[in-house]
Amino acid sequence: MHGVTVDGWRAAALAAALLGQLAQAAEPAPVSQASQAELDQVKRQLAEQRREIDALRRELDQQANRDGPQALGAEELARRRGTGNPAAAAGAPAGPVAPLASAGPASQPDPAAPPAPAGLPLQPDSAAAPASAGGGPAPVGQAPEGAQRPPAVAPLFEQPGILTPRGKFIVEPSFQFGYASSNRVALVGYTVIPALLIGLVDVREVRRNTVTGALALRTGLSNRLEVELRAPYVYRSDAAVSREILTGSAVDRVFDTSGKHIGDVEAGARYQLNSGSEGAYYVAGLRLKSRTGRDPFQVVTDCQTRCVGDNISGTGLPLQLPTGSGFYSLQPSLTWLFASDPAVFFGSVSYLHNFQRRNVSRLVQAGAREFLGDVKPGDIIGFNFGMGLALNEKASLSLGYDHSSIGRTRQGGAPAPGSVRTQLGTLLVGYSYRLSDKYSLNVSVGAGLTSDTPDVTLSVRLPVTF
Incomplete structure (x- = not known):
């Protein structure tokens, strides 16, 4: 199945194992070896396992639909996250994506830097990230404008070149x-x-x-x-x-x-x-x-x-x-x-x-x-x-x-x-x-x-x- 993630394969393996246990449990045992109470207990266990298998199948189908032909690439995901679109970020794959560039004079991403883990939003410098529709922090593409400060240089003239941070x-x-x-x-x-x-x-x-x-x-x-x-x-x-x-x-x-x-x-x-x-x-x-x-x-x-x-x-x-x-x-x-x-x-x-x-x-x-x-x-x-x-x-x-x-x-x-x-x-x-x-x-x-x-x-x- 193309595009299925590691979580999807894990769910499929678990479903197969449960099916094997169900098949073994479904074999009829001689009436002389089990009482009626034991048969009722086995039936309840089988019914519960069927419900778990059905839930795993539905989750596996939803995972396949999301990560199949409609899966977003890393570059497209980074572009949509940069626009601050929570709907686009909601379908993000669990794989690694390229880190977003921050504002400032040195805003180009370092090619040698390791990729940032998915699902961790970038933290702004001062202001808190706005809340998304689901109650969590929305993806942040750029830091607030007020957080950028001039770079420090060795002072030559009467007035310094870098501003003093607030509260310092x-x-x-x-x-x-x-x-x-x-x-x-x-x-x-x-x-x-x-x-x-x-x-x-x-x-x-x-x-x-x-x-x-x-x-x-x-x-x-x-x-x-x-x-x-x-x-x-x-x-x-x-x-x-x-x-x-x-x-x-x-x-x-x-x-x-x-x-x-x-x-x-x-x-x-x-x-x-x-x-x-x-x-x-x-x-x-x-x-x-x-x-x-x-x-x-x-x-x-x-x-x-x-x-x-x-x-x-x-x-x-x-x-x-x-x-x-x-x-x-x-x-x-x-x-x-x-x-x-x-x-x-x-x-x-x-x-x-x-x-x-x-x-x-x-x-x-x-x-x-x-x-x-x-x-x-x-x-x-x-x-x-x-x-x-x-x-x-x-x-x-x-x-x-x-x-x-x-x-x-x-x-x-x-x-x-x-x-x-x-x-x-x-x-x-x-x-x-x-x-x-x-x-x-x-x-x-x-x-x-x-x-x-x-x-x-x-x-x-x-x-x-x-």
Whole structure:
């Protein structure tokens, strides 16, 4: 019989065995060897066995009708199960079938994987499977859209690429060191001939070290939404070496200054816009930066009376370095991730808007104030991109580039003297290692590609998941 399963053959063998027992029991025995009571008992046993044989025959016929010429193949069964049709899945054969593909960037089934046993529905990631007409779970072809999350990569930039799961908390202490150096030559005078300068030549070298320790707290409000709060503490030290030529000075002058204080506290939120079933993920972010740090208008500037105009006395440099920008900022951003096995490509675009401050004045020596008017720093247009590569189940490596274009600062509605658009470009290499289910170590190194960018930046992060 074509198409009969193992259960059908087992039922047929049992029916044959019962028929043999019935034939042996039906042979007439001499009346002298059995009493009337024993004959009645044998008749009852025969009647019960006939009923069992009839039931087995009906079950065998139904099994043959289902698994005969109308039996579904494995591919057709997988296709009907993927449509969520309980009627089609009800006639599934008891043999093995190919596993159903799940949604996500790596949704292709593995040809080398063993086949899934029949009759076991795939379990979704978060939501429960809907009930079928018979009261049991209906076959599931795809996981719910909200369960898909971006893949994890070694972080390079300020904002992480993976969202925090719902109900989880991540505490991330971090440490960042930056070093920047610049050389400036100022020529003040006029030329008689191209080879002769009458006036002042100021050669200045600046060495700047910045150390920032921060503590960030992130939590997932849902599988697609997370919020973050970050509080930094900043220590800065600057050394300016200068020599004024044509003023009778033959030695270098060194001006050292430093500052340490809490930095600008930040709060942000990030939301995943799509399910990622097509392999690409889009995450929108919004970050608000306060001005809790010591801003440039609170520190004392090295000027006796004023630092602008003709009456200048002092270097014009701050005696104590600020640790904050002094302005509120709002930054929307859009991050994208595209998984292409074995790599993950990612990038983002952002726009940081600095809010204007009115009636600003800065503090000079002897407690005097210099009025500056309305001041607004230039807005920042930023973009970055990179690639992450998983080395094994614990380690990953990332390469990326980050660029920021800073607009001109405006004072009193006009561009501030000496203010120009600044370009910052940084090449980044990051490494991530998962120490355990709760701890991970992330290290990144950045190299400045423009003269205004810090020469080197080293960042270390240790996120802890609760």
